[in-house]
Amino acid sequence: MQTKIKTSGSVVLSDELTVFIDKKVQKLAVFLKKDDAAICEVEVGTTSAGQRTVDVYRAEIHVTFSGGDAYAEATLNTVHGALDRAVSEARRELRKKRGKDRDLMRKGASEVKDFFRRFGK
Numbered sequence: 001m002q003t004k005i006k007t008s009g010s011v012v013l014s015d016e017l018t019v020f021i022d023k024k025v026q027k028l029a030v031f032l033k034k035d036d037a038a039i040c041e042v043e044v045g046t047t048s049a050g051q052r053t054v055d056v057y058r059a060e061i062h063v064t065f066s067g068g069d070a071y072a073e074a075t076l077n078t079v080h081g082a083l084d085r086a087v088s089e090a091r092r093e094l095r096k097k098r099g100k101d102r103d104l105m106r107k108g109a110s111e112v113k114d115f116f117r118r119f120g121k
Contacts (some may be wrong), residue, residue, distance in 0.1 A: 001029045001038040009046030010055065011079060024087045028063060031094035038065040044079060046089065059086040068071050111116065
């Protein structure tokens with residue numbers, strides 16, 4: 001999976017942060033097909049969500065793949081915490097999409113079996 005990282009505000013993209021993001025994003029690749037050309041865009045920055053004295057960090061993850069896309073965002077007091085929460089939300093959304101696809105395929109297979117069972121009687 002190809003990863004694009006963008007920072008804004010007072011967040012500096014260090015080597016440690018890049019490695020952390022890559023490690024977390026690889027957890028999302030489990031839910032995608034191996035031959036899928038997926039792109040994961042990660043944006044990390046600061047926001048002033050009503051807070052004047054403390055920086056609040058915001059992480060956005062947008063995964064685009066051939067079966068659709070998934071989007072997650074989180075806001076927390078630390079960069080790593082915001083990234084953790086955004087990755088967990090993205091995992092939940094990807095798991096939900098994969099489950100929907102699997103259930104739809106099983107339902108279709110069940111209907112095909114029922115159709116052919118009518119001819120066996």
